[in-house]
Structure formats: structure tokens, C-alpha cells
Amino acid sequence: MTRKEFLRQLEQALSGLKPEAVREILADYDEYFSDAQADGRDEAEVVEALGSPQKLARELKAQTHYRQWQEHRSFANLTRVVASIAGLGVLNFILAIPLLVYLLFLTVGYIASVGFLLSGLAVVLAWGSHSLFGWPQFTSDGSGWYIGRYGDSGAEMAWRSERDDHSGQVWIDKGLLMLEPDDGDRFELKTSQGALLLVSKSGGKLAVDASQPAVRELARIDDGQVRIDGGAIRELKLREDSGDVFTARVDDGKRLETLDVSAGGTVLKLVASGPNGSISLKDGDSTLEISERSIELKDGMDHIQIDALPGLSVGMSALVVGLMLLLGGSLGLVFCVWLTRLTWRALVAYVKYQIELVSGKGGENAAA
Structure with a gap:
């Protein structure tokens, strides 16, 4: 191989490096050929001493990438050095495979840790939101029946129909239980003494009836609505013309105790207070039951049950699991x-050791 052919092949093998770096390397080896010829050595002897231009180019690339990494120690530059070293020979490439597998597992470890951390954070924040802000809230304003907020007026809604005309509503306004039934709807309200108060609407006309005159005085019709002292009511039952039934009860402390809804084949039962609080939702063959001790879902042949930790409620179990996820993700x-x-x-x-080997071999070639 002639000097010109050697330099041409070396230039091709150095592709990927910066043009100025390639020109500098070619100039050095061109000068090396000139010095060798001045000492009486012919081109063939110098080419034989230098070896394969492709192998020499791989060594020079590794050295160049190593210098770049020393000037700017970034992960990208280190990756180029490792790739260059792996390209020096089959043995180095085989040694690089376990490293790549290890880096893959390390990446999976990062992803899993961050996933645990974010999941735990979400669970703890959700639990904290419920504890601090009471959502969903089943406490009372003193008159009972409180479930949520209604509209922009700030009225506290106990129940609202899903109908498009937004009628058939029940809500609390300044301690008063407000009723606005639809035609054919009937409200049955029980007081703390067990007396019954009936509110109905037929032909567009509201009617109020009671088993006792004193109980009748609790209700007042005003502008198409019935206003009742909510603090005196312990149970409300709405029977709609469609056959749907809504029932809500409060305890002696005027807190929502139970809620039963039956509409279109779907049955919802909520026990909102006491140590055995639970939610049961049935829709055809599907059943969802949430209690203090477990969450159970049945859907045809499928059955999923999540039990609370021993001695803890579902809410506290969620907090413990969230904290464990946070701790595990952090660790x-x-x-x-x-x-x-x-x-x-x-x-x-490793890179430093390999580059020293390559540099030493390059020095031996140059000395030859």
C-alpha cells in the first residue's frame, strides 16, 4: 500500500470526527511519512509499521473522543468514548453488552422509583384533601341533609334530579329545607317524633298534608316552593312519577346517616355515619360495595375485593399504602x-485505562 492510499483510507475511516480534527490527524501522519523517508525508510515499510488504517482510525477516534470528554465532561461525550472503545475489538464489544443491560435495568429502576413516588404522593394528597377539606362531605350545617354545594348561590344541595328541566329538587337554604316537586311527585317527610308530613304536586298545584296540625305548620308554600324547617326533619322520601325513589335519613346529631336511591334499575345505598359506614351501588349484575374494611366489585363472572390492612379502615390503609409507596419510591x-x-x-x-492502553500502543507504532 502506498502513502497516498494509506492516507486516503485513513481519512475515510475517520469519518464522524470534526473536519478540522481529521485534517490535523492527516497532517501529522503525512509528516510522519516524510520524516521516515528522510531517515531512509520506504513507504511500504512505514505502512507495515502503522498497520491497518481502519484499526488506527478506531484508536484515534477513541483518543479524540476522550480528549473531548476531558474538556467537557458530559454523559453524551462519555457515551461516545465508550462506543469508540467498544469498536476497538470484539472483546471490548462483548464486555460492553453487560454494561448496556445494566444501564437498562438502572433506567427501569429510575422509572419504577419515580412511579412509586408519584403514586404515593397522589394517594397521600387525596387522603389529605378528604381529611382537610372534607370531600366528599357528609357533615351538617345544623339542619341536616347536607351533601354538597348547589349553583353559584351558595345553597347547600341535598339532592337534585337529573331531569333536563332541573325540577324535582331538594336543597338547603339558610336552615330551611326547600322542596320543588314535579307533577306526580310526592315527598314523605318524618319528623324526630315520627309524625308524617306529605308534600305533593298534581295538575301544577302544590299540596301539603300532615298527620298533626303542629307538623303542618312546619311547611310553608311560597312562589311554587315548599319551605320546611330542616332541623325538625329526620327522614325524607321522594317518590317520583316515574317510579324512582329517593330516601335520606339523618341521625339525632342531624348528620346524614343513610341515603337510598332506586332509579331505572340502579340502586344506591349510602351509610354516611357511624363505625359501619358504607356505599353500595347495584346496576343489573354489577355491584360495587365500599365499606370501612373493604372495597368489593362484582361484575358478572368477575369478582375483585380489596381488604383493608389488619386493624385499619380502608381510608387509613390507603394512607399507609401511600406512605409506603412514598418511602419505597424515595429510597x-x-x-x-x-x-x-x-x-x-x-x-x-475503565475509559481512562483503555485510552492509556490505546495511547501506549499508538506510541509503540510511532516508535516503530
Whole structure:
């Protein structure tokens, strides 16, 4: 191989490096040929001493990438050095495979740790939101029947129909239980003494009836609505013309106790207070039951049940699981960071050792 052919092949093998770096390397080896010829050595002898231009180019690339990494120590530059070293020979490439597998597992570890951390954070924040802000809230304003907020007026809604005309409503306004039934609807209200108060609408006309005159005085018709002292009512039952039934009860402390809804084949039962609070929702063959001790879902042949931790409610179990996820994610993330630092140091030591080997071999070639 002639000098010109050697330099041409070396230039092709150095593709990927910056043009100025390639020109500098070619100029050095062109000068090396000139010095060797001045010492009486012919081109063939110099080419034989230098070896394969492709192999020499791989060594020079590794050295160049190593210098770039020393000037700017980034992960991208280190990756180029490792790739260059892996390209020096089959053995180095085989040794690089376990490293790539290890880096893959390290990446999976990062993803899993961050996933645990975010999941735990979401669970703890949800639990904290319920504890601090009471959502969903089943407490009372003193008159009972409180479930949520209604509209922009600030009225507290106990129940609202899903009908398009927004009628058939029940809500609390300044301690008064407000009723606005549809035609054919009937309200049955029980007082704390067990007396019955009936509110109905037929032919567009509201009617109020009671088993006792004193109970009748609790209700007042005003502008198409019935206003009742909510503090005196313990149970409300709405029977709609469609056959749907809504029932709500409050306890002696005027807190919502139970809620029963039956509409279109769907049955919802809510026990809102006491140690055995629960929610049961049935829709055909599907059943969802949430209690203090478990969450159970049945859907045809499928049956999923999640039990609380021993001695804890579902809510406290969720908090404990959330905290465990937070702790596990945090520890996993710290461990991954520690492994990353250790891996970085090991890679730096390995790269330095390999480059010293390559540089020493290059020096021997030059000396030859």
C-alpha cells in the first residue's frame, strides 16, 4: 500500500470526527511519512509499521473522543468514548453488552422509583384533601341533609334530579329545607317524633298534608316552593312519577346517616355515619360495595375485593399504602442515584485505562 492510499483510507475511516480534527490527524501522519523517508525508510515499510488504517482510525477516534470528554465532561461525550472503545475489538464489544443491560435495568429502576413516588404522593394528597377539606362531605350545617354545594348561590344541595328541566329538587337554604316537586311527585317527610308530613304536586298545584296540625305548620308554600324547617326533619322520601325513589335519613346529631336511591334499575345505598359506614351501588349484575374494611366489585363472572390492612379502615390503609409507596419510591430513587454515581466513576476509570492502553500502543507504532 502506498502513502497516498494509506492516507486516503485513513481519512475515510475517520469519518464522524470534526473536519478540522481529521485534517490535523492527516497532517501529522503525512509528516510522519516524510520524516521516515528522510531517515531512509520506504513507504511500504512505514505502512507495515502503522498497520491497518481502519484499526488506527478506531484508536484515534477513541483518543479524540476522550480528549473531548476531558474538556467537557458530559454523559453524551462519555457515551461516545465508550462506543469508540467498544469498536476497538470484539472483546471490548462483548464486555460492553453487560454494561448496556445494566444501564437498562438502572433506567427501569429510575422509572419504577419515580412511579412509586408519584403514586404515593397522589394517594397521600387525596387522603389529605378528604381529611382537610372534607370531600366528599357528609357533615351538617345544623339542619341536616347536607351533601354538597348547589349553583353559584351558595345553597347547600341535598339532592337534585337529573331531569333536563332541573325540577324535582331538594336543597338547603339558610336552615330551611326547600322542596320543588314535579307533577306526580310526592315527598314523605318524618319528623324526630315520627309524625308524617306529605308534600305533593298534581295538575301544577302544590299540596301539603300532615298527620298533626303542629307538623303542618312546619311547611310553608311560597312562589311554587315548599319551605320546611330542616332541623325538625329526620327522614325524607321522594317518590317520583316515574317510579324512582329517593330516601335520606339523618341521625339525632342531624348528620346524614343513610341515603337510598332506586332509579331505572340502579340502586344506591349510602351509610354516611357511624363505625359501619358504607356505599353500595347495584346496576343489573354489577355491584360495587365500599365499606370501612373493604372495597368489593362484582361484575358478572368477575369478582375483585380489596381488604383493608389488619386493624385499619380502608381510608387509613390507603394512607399507609401511600406512605409506603412514598418511602419505597424515595429510597429507590436515592439508591438509583447512588448507583449512577458509582457507575460514572467505574466508567471513567475503565475509559481512562483503555485510552492509556490505546495511547501506549499508538506510541509503540510511532516508535516503530
